[in-house]
Amino acid sequence: MKCSALLVFILDSYFVFSQNPHEITYFVGCFDDGSTDIQSEFDGDQILYIDFPKKEVVFTVPPVISPDPQQLLGGFHILKDALDNQKMCPPIGELVEHEMKPVSEEKDPPDSMIFPSREVEPGVENSLICFVNNFYPPSIKVSWTKNGILVRRGVSVGDYSPNNDQTFRQFSTLTFTQSEGDIYSCTVEHPALETPKTRIWEVEFYNTDPSLGPAIYCGVGLSLGVMGITVGVFFIVKAQQAN
CATH class of the missing domain: 3.30.500.10 (MHC class I-like antigen recognition-like)
Structure with a gap:
């Protein structure tokens, strides 16, 4: 043909x-x-x-x-x-x-971040989100690991979404049940990257015993930090879609 x-x-x-x-x-x-x-x-x-x-x-x-x-x-x-x-x-x-001279296509490497969708609780199912942004062309590969072992079950990848600057963004999620000490990673491959880019997230639980004030403050800080990241990403995406 x-x-x-x-x-x-x-x-x-x-x-x-x-x-x-x-x-x-x-x-x-x-x-x-x-x-x-x-x-x-x-x-x-x-x-x-x-x-x-x-x-x-x-x-x-x-x-x-x-x-x-x-x-x-x-x-x-x-x-x-x-x-x-x-x-x-x-x-x-x-x-x-x-x-005909070959035209070299401009490429933009992706930024990526990894965070849980909600507060971390022992033994409770949750989702990790790998947010990949500002890349071009729209061609990336996202892979997940748990404690260094490749994970395929529970992984989903969203569609490419355009940004206002002609770059793209994409979400990938991993459904998991938390166990303290587990280490998860999200690896992104893209033509503009010489080597894959990996982000790591570790499961940590904090003691909420009232007698341990610093631990309480640390746990609250973690929850607010996760909430801030999630809300921030949400409003970034909404603002780009509204323009």
Whole structure:
């Protein structure tokens, strides 16, 4: 299957039979794999193509069609012209490839952060969120680990969402049940990164015994910090969508 063409030439001719005008279109395609494709249409319908391996013209409509394309085009040197056009394709292709300069696409590396969706409680199911932002092109791979082991179960990846600066953002979540000491990581791969970028999050529980005041303050600070990150990301995304 041909996947791309260097050049396609289209030649149109108009004929009038009685009072009805008709159009014959002649296509010559020069493909970058060195092959050539030639076909012709009559009023938008294919009537022939060239079978180059067999070196013959193949008509694709029954001869009962009026006017008969074979009779109509009998005076033309279709096969000879097609073979001549085939010889033109390689030098034209070389010229086009020489003149076309590769365009280097600008790439923006992603930023990423990892945080739980709500306050951490022992033995309670929760979700970790990996927020990846400000990347281009929209092509990233996100992977999760638990204690250094790749995790696939409970992982979901959202759609790419555009930012106002033509970059993109994406969320990935991991559903898990907390156990103190577990270490989770979110790794992001992107064409603009020389090496994958990894963010790490560790499960920590804090003693809420009233006699341990500092621990209480630390636990409250953690909860407010998580809430602040979640709310902050929410409003950032909402603001970008509203502009």
